[in-house]
Amino acid sequence: MIRPGRKRSEESRQAILSAAADLVGEVGYAGLSIEGIAARSGTGKQTIYRWWPSKADVLLEALAAKADLHIPIPDEGSYPADLRAFLAASFALGRKPQVIEVLRALMAEAQINPAFGERFRTGFLERRREALGVLVERARTRGDLPPDPRPGTVADLVFGLIWYRVLATREPIDDALIDELVSLLAAG
Amino acid sequence: MIRPGRKRSEESRQAILSAAADLVGEVGYAGLSIEGIAARSGTGKQTIYRWWPSKADVLLEALAAKADLHIPIPDEGSYPADLRAFLAASFALGRKPQVIEVLRALMAEAQINPAFGERFRTGFLERRREALGVLVERARTRGDLPPDPRPGTVADLVFGLIWYRVLATREPIDDALIDELVSLLAAG
Amino acid sequence: MIRPGRKRSEESRQAILSAAADLVGEVGYAGLSIEGIAARSGTGKQTIYRWWPSKADVLLEALAAKADLHIPIPDEGSYPADLRAFLAASFALGRKPQVIEVLRALMAEAQINPAFGERFRTGFLERRREALGVLVERARTRGDLPPDPRPGTVADLVFGLIWYRVLATREPIDDALIDELVSLLAAG
Amino acid sequence: MIRPGRKRSEESRQAILSAAADLVGEVGYAGLSIEGIAARSGTGKQTIYRWWPSKADVLLEALAAKADLHIPIPDEGSYPADLRAFLAASFALGRKPQVIEVLRALMAEAQINPAFGERFRTGFLERRREALGVLVERARTRGDLPPDPRPGTVADLVFGLIWYRVLATREPIDDALIDELVSLLAAG
DNA sequence: ATTTAAGCGAGACGGTACGTCTCGTCTTGAA
DNA sequence: TTCAAGACGAGACGTACCGTCTCGCTTAAAT
Incomplete structure (x- = not known):
């Protein structure tokens, strides 16, 4: 069950996520735009829209990739x-x-x-x-x-x-x- | 020390506040725009910008006007x-x-x-x-x-x-x- | 019977027409774009869309402004x-x-x-x-x-x-x- | 000196030509696109770009295939x-x-x-x-x-x-x- | 039979321009 | 001075195609 066509570019995905993380630090969330992320990451806007529904979703994935969002479930005995x-x-x-x-x-x-x-x-x-x-x-x-x-x-x-x-x-x-x-x- | 010129229109103020309240219910906050409020209220955009810094401020005043945001400080004895x-x-x-x-x-x-x-x-x-x-x-x-x-x-x-x-x-x-x-x- | 509001900017109109005329000479009709005309003329795209339906209409008006498109109706006797x-x-x-x-x-x-x-x-x-x-x-x-x-x-x-x-x-x-x-x- | 490899698909060629002819009738020349022809004909875009330089060339060949563009050179005596x-x-x-x-x-x-x-x-x-x-x-x-x-x-x-x-x-x-x-x- | 070299459908990619929307500002003439 | 109206420069939106580039496959000649 393999899909035909070119594969998704992992390189572009990484470039988009880190561009988003960088930009939100520089211009803030209000100043962040899909257009800006595309320009900074050297990708096309369509590539972003193809994989993420909104800039917030890009940012959420970028956060997960960067910060360790792992949730600890400790067992300390009590x-x-x-x-x-x-x-x-x-x-x-x-x-x-x-x-x-x-x-x-x-x-x-x-x-x-x-x-x-x-x-x-x-x-x-x-x-x-x-x-x-x-x-x-x-x-x-x-x-x-x-x-x-x-x-x-x-x-x-x-x-x-x-x-x-x-x-x-x-x-x-x-x-x-x-x-x-x-x-x-x-x-x- | 009264300045010359036309007075602020209370009518416009009310129209803007209730237009904002109505619109946010109809199109949601994301769909709310200064332009939309001006059109609905029959006022000019400049009139809104003159008195409020952002659509959120209009909405905050509209909320205060509509809902009773009074904060009770009861004294029930204990x-x-x-x-x-x-x-x-x-x-x-x-x-x-x-x-x-x-x-x-x-x-x-x-x-x-x-x-x-x-x-x-x-x-x-x-x-x-x-x-x-x-x-x-x-x-x-x-x-x-x-x-x-x-x-x-x-x-x-x-x-x-x-x-x-x-x-x-x-x-x-x-x-x-x-x-x-x-x-x-x-x-x- | 005067319409309210700001008047159309003759300055912008001229800038748009001459930008269109210049650009079509530089990049050809296929390379001409509304976006390019706006950028070259220092105006906004909306200002162009407000007054002309298409880039061809801008060009037609630019032509009329530049070239003498007057049609002579001579009377030479025969x-x-x-x-x-x-x-x-x-x-x-x-x-x-x-x-x-x-x-x-x-x-x-x-x-x-x-x-x-x-x-x-x-x-x-x-x-x-x-x-x-x-x-x-x-x-x-x-x-x-x-x-x-x-x-x-x-x-x-x-x-x-x-x-x-x-x-x-x-x-x-x-x-x-x-x-x-x-x-x-x-x-x- | 015959090169190896798969032969050009006559089936695809016909499908592309008739898709182009159909589509131009439905959406007009301005609405015609290589992407649309590929989708309608069930072929890939690359197949079109491999054999024709532009949508106009596809259309010219489609016209030649459909209409009889033969030019008569009659000899009627005078x-x-x-x-x-x-x-x-x-x-x-x-x-x-x-x-x-x-x-x-x-x-x-x-x-x-x-x-x-x-x-x-x-x-x-x-x-x-x-x-x-x-x-x-x-x-x-x-x-x-x-x-x-x-x-x-x-x-x-x-x-x-x-x-x-x-x-x-x-x-x-x-x-x-x-x-x-x-x-x-x-x-x- | 195996290798090599196209051609194929599919579809992701970097781009570019589209036409629309709204921003916040400016200009106009009336109130 | 404010107001309604509305033009303005600016710039992001989400979409549509462009022409190119993989990708796994099919096909066919050359080995």
């Missing part, structure tokens, strides 16, 4: 320890300025462009919720889980806090917050 | 009761579909357009934080406040939860969440 | 003399290389673009036929007209010869042809 | 009779709407694309001139030729008339024109 490790890893990601700058823009685009919103939600946001869900589920079977906030609420509080810091207050996320969150959510 | 009342009022706002649709767009624009971001933060987001701050301060003087989450963290958790629901999961905010939050944040 | 004067003037036009180069392109465009074809026919070709028609009609009232070729056929032969030389053989039109045509068409 | 027969055959060709539609486009392309212009002139236009030249030459040796219009002028007048009708007035060529032309050109 729910508080697991939660602490998960939070530390998540907060660390949010401390790379180029990364959060792009995440900000993608979350914004997700509000404005419904189709990208759907992709961003299922391909990025929900994966992180699920990772946290694994920790909570493990704690539940271990009998380690406090009854109080429902599992879904735990995720809402954790990710809500992170995103609110990123989007609204724009303050860096300090480590003292981890302690507060862990004692709030994991302490019976 | 911190848990105050918090519950504040949360109930805040969540109620988030249940009006047209309102959250616009708030979503404004929060998005705030990420992309730094100048509007500054205005949105100081003129909208921080006012709500301050209102919550009043409740917390009152509880502190009353000796009603649990020591655990710092006041700033309380605000981050409350508003983080609301905005995360609005922006990321897009799920309506159910009342059971209020109980969870109150018992989590106000219960010693 | 049909042969009138005809000779008309032919001399028409042939003279066809000897300016830049002019015939553009006319060639416009006649070509008229075949390919039906809407421009209609404009070119009524605004250019038929006016010349009518001018010749005046001579013939005058000869008829004077009793000077040979019965043989119908008036319409005279025009077809005269303009057919000119255009065929321009489009097909691309040979310059020599003066000896005038004598042949006059003796053929005016000699009883 | 110059007037020969001329009449030649004109009748030539005018007949111009009465097939699909044929003249394509000829119009090819003549247009010949103005815009110099390389095709050269091919069209030597491969199409001049052949017709030469056929008429044979008649004139025969008349000259027979002593049948009026001295008045030079042989070249005769061709210019005949073909000029036909092409002018096709390109400029777009009126059908009626039979009365044949009588006028014959009496004009062949009558001493």
